[in-house]
Amino acid sequence: DADVTQTPRNRITKTGKRIMLECSQTKGHDRMYWYRQDPGLGLRLIYYSFDVKDINKGEISDGYSVSRQAQAKFSLSLESAIPNQTALYFCATSAKSSSGTSSIGSYNEQFFGPGTRLTVL
Amino acid sequence: GIQVEQSPPDLILQEGANSTLRCNFSDSVNNLQWFHQNPWGQLINLFYIPSGTKQNGRLSATTVATERYSLLYISSSQTTDSGVYFCAVRYYGGSQGNLIFGKGTKLSVKP
Numbered sequence: 001d002a003d004v005t006q007t008p009r010n011r012i013t014k015t016g017k018r019i020m021l022e023c024s025q026t027k028g029h030d031r032m033y034w035y036r037q038d039p040g041l042g043l044r045l046i047y048y049s050f051d052v053k054d055i056n057k058g059e060i061s062d063g064y065s066v067s068r069q070a071q072a073k074f075s076l077s078l079e080s081a082i083p084n085q086t087a088l089y090f091c092a093t094s095a096k097s098s099s100g101t102s103s104i105g106s107y108n109e110q111f112f113g114p115g116t117r118l119t120v121l
Numbered sequence: 122g123i124q125v126e127q128s129p130p131d132l133i134l135q136e137g138a139n140s141t142l143r144c145n146f147s148d149s150v151n152n153l154q155w156f157h158q159n160p161w162g163q164l165i166n167l168f169y170i171p172s173g174t175k176q177n178g179r180l181s182a183t184t185v186a187t188e189r190y191s192l193l194y195i196s197s198s199q200t201t202d203s204g205v206y207f208c209a210v211r212y213y214g215g216s217q218g219n220l221i222f223g224k225g226t227k228l229s230v231k232p
Contacts, residue, residue, distance in 0.1 A: 045219035058219060
C-alpha cells in the first residue's frame, strides 16, 4: 500500500465551485505539505503543517485553505475555484529531525503522494 | 531567496547511453533531493543527498555542498528512464520547511 495517498486523483470542476483535496499518510510523519505544479515548472508550496496545531502559509496560499484533521490527514480546499488554479497538486510528508525536536535547522527527506490533477473550467 | 538551476533543460539519448544532469544552487543547503517525474506525473524519490555521493543501481548522485552543485548520473539508460528529473533543495536562510524546486531536465530515451 502507498505510504502517502491523495483523493481524488483526477477532478474536473467549474468556476466558483468549492473543492476539497485530501491527503492521508501512514508514514507516521509529523510534517505535511501541499504543493502545486504548473506545466513546465517545478513545484511551489501552498501550505505546510509541522504538527496538528501548526498551519503555515506558503509561497502561493491565496485562494486556498487547509485543515489538519489529524497527524495523518491534511486537506486542501479551494473555496471558489478559478481556471488559473488548474494544476497538478501534490501532498508531501517528512519526519521531524532525528533529535526529536522541530528544529528549524533539521529537515529530513520529503515523500510525495501520487498527485491530484485538477481542472477548473 | 535561493535560485536552483538545472541543466540541460532537455536531453535526448539513445538507449544504453550514459548521461549527467546538473543542479546548481545559489545558497547553502541542508536538504537536497533528486526526483524522477514519470509520464503519469508521479514523483519518485531518487536520492536524499545534501552532501556526498550515493549510488542506487544504474543511478548515482554527488553533491558538493561547498561548491553549491549536485550531479545525477544515469548509466546504461533505458526507455523507462524517460521523464522529468527535478532537483529540490531546502536552504539555511529559508523560513519555511518546503523544498525549492528547479525547473527540471526532461529526458527522452529512444529505443
